[in-house]
Amino acid sequence: MRRVSILGATGSIGQNTVDLIARNPDRFQVVALTGGANIDQLAADARALKAQLAVTAHAGHYQALRAALSGTGIEAAAGPEALIEAGARPADWVMSAIVGAAGLAPGLRALEQGATLALANKESLVCAGRLVLDTAQRHAARLLPVDSEHSAVFQALIGEDISAVERIVITASGGAFRDWPLEALKEATLEQASSHPNWAMGQRITIDSASMFNKALEVIETKEYFGISPEQIEVIVHPESIIHAMVGFRDGALMAHLGAPDMRHAIGYALNWPDRRHLPVARLDLAQLAQLNFRAPDAARYPALALARQVMRRGGLSGAVFNAAKERALDHFIAGRIGFLEMAATVEAVLDRFETDPGLIDAPMTLDNVTQTDHLARIRADETIGARAG
Ligand code: NAD
Numbered sequence: 424m425r426r427v428s429i430l431g432a433t434g435s436i437g438q439n440t441v442d443l444i445a446r447n448p449d450r451f452q453v454v455a456l457t458g459g460a461n462i463d464q465l466a467a468d469a470r471a472l473k474a475q476l477a478v479t480a481h482a483g484h485y486q487a488l489r490a491a492l493s494g495t496g497i498e499a500a501a502g503p504e505a506l507i508e509a510g511a512r513p514a515d516w517v518m519s520a521i522v523g524a525a526g527l528a529p530g531l532r533a534l535e536q537g538a539t540l541a542l543a544n545k546e547s548l549v550c551a552g553r554l555v556l557d558t559a560q561r562h563a564a565r566l567l568p569v570d571s572e573h574s575a576v577f578q579a580l581i582g583e584d585i586s587a588v589e590r591i592v593i594t595a596s597g598g599a600f601r602d603w604p605l606e607a608l609k610e611a612t613l614e615q616a617s618s619h620p621n622w623a624m625g626q627r628i629t630i631d632s633a634s635m636f637n638k639a640l641e642v643i644e645t646k647e648y649f650g651i652s653p654e655q656i657e658v659i660v661h662p663e664s665i666i667h668a669m670v671g672f673r674d675g676a677l678m679a680h681l682g683a684p685d686m687r688h689a690i691g692y693a694l695n696w697p698d699r700r701h702l703p704v705a706r707l708d709l710a711q712l713a714q715l716n717f718r719a720p721d722a723a724r725y726p727a728l729a730l731a732r733q734v735m736r737r738g739g740l741s742g743a744v745f746n747a748a749k750e751r752a753l754d755h756f757i758a759g760r761i762g763f764l765e766m767a768a769t770v771e772a773v774l775d776r777f778e779t780d781p782g783l784i785d786a787p788m789t790l791d792n793v794t795q796t797d798h799l800a801r802i803r804a805d806e807t808i809g810a811r812a813g
């Protein structure tokens with residue numbers, strides 16, 4: 424029996440993880456599940472999976488969660504501290520699927536107890552890559568990628584030497600607006616940005632796919648996770664989302680990972696690693712697909728990609744600034760306070776402002792410094808947006 428926990432169990436990745444675990448109740452013992460305001464879902468899954476502990480991120484929902492679990496013997500807890508404690512509960516495998524920088528601290532606690540951390544929360548690596556990797560190493564904990572592109576690269580690298588890698592190519596669907604005329608992007612609505620052509624995901628990552636901020640985060644995630652230089656990382660627009668990533672070796676070979684756009688592949692791979700087991704994902708019919716298309720990403724359409732390059736050049740805590748400013752700009756776009764293109768403009772302005780006080784970016788990468796930088800970047804994003812508004 425493997426003891427497993429899911430941080431962010433009620434979300435899109437979390438629910439796919441619940442699905443895979445529920446199919447194999449004899450192989451897994453569920454320790455902790457965490458969620459946000461969706462108490463009904465959290466309680467139902469905790470009951471169905473016979474979890475030991477259920478945690479809501481919101482202190483105000485504690486009574487509701489307790490009531491929903493009464494008579495089950497399942498422990499209920501609430502608030503940010505309880506969330507971090509959930510990561511520290513002894514487990515063999517922990518899914519990190521909280522969205523945003525909020526996933527960093529509980530994930531670090533899971534690594535500190537030596538658990539294998541299945542990392543969907545790419546923001547952890549963007550904000551604090553070195554810290555996450557060092558923590559894993561110090562506690563002999565394993566970090567497995569769950570992002571589909573990074574799982575694909577990981578799989579293409581099995582048995583290979585990273586020094587033989589010439590380049591890593593990650594694919595991007597191009598998101599909701601890939602075929603829109605550029606001038607129309609300014610007017611793109613929340614509803615339009617919230618529907619993805621190929622993948623069913625949480626709202627935030629879906630909008631980040633339309634703006635390519637998701638791919639920008641993933642380029643940084645690739646650099647951090649695989650330790651290769653930014654010049655070796657390429658992004659290609661591939662509208663079908665069938666090839667998830669490719670690894671090019673120095674002999675010219677290009678290894679591609681193909682699969683239906685279903686996150687249960689990457690999640691299931693990390694769940695069963697190092698074994699491969701049957702997964703309930705669609706098998707590809709290549710004759711029916713008939714063709715796969717590729718095009719270079721348009722820099723004018725996707726300014727987020729150039730910002731990711733800027734962040735990788737700058738290093739230090741600039742990833743934490745980038746991610747936090749992006750999260751805040753996204754909050755404002757969702758709230759209808761800024762337009763679609765203003766998200767990238769805001770992030771760029773915040774990165775520039777931090778350059779006037781470079782000491783902040785160059786501070787040592789501790790959890791405290793990352794948290795403080797994240798906090799300050801959100802304030803700067805609010806100020807930038809406030810200044811633009813009036
Ligand atoms: P989601 O919005 O569907 O779910 C997020 C989960 O985190 C929910 O359980 C929610 O309750 C919880 N949560 C949100 N804010 C929180 C906070 N401040 N504190 C504690 N918990 C909080 O998101 P998702 O699409 O499942 O994405 C989760 C993570 O996985 C993200 O980092 C995303 O980038 C990554 N990811 C997602 C997909 C996908 O297909 N959805 C693919 C690759 C990577």
Ligand code: MG
Binds near residue numbers: 641
């Ligand atoms: Mg991805």
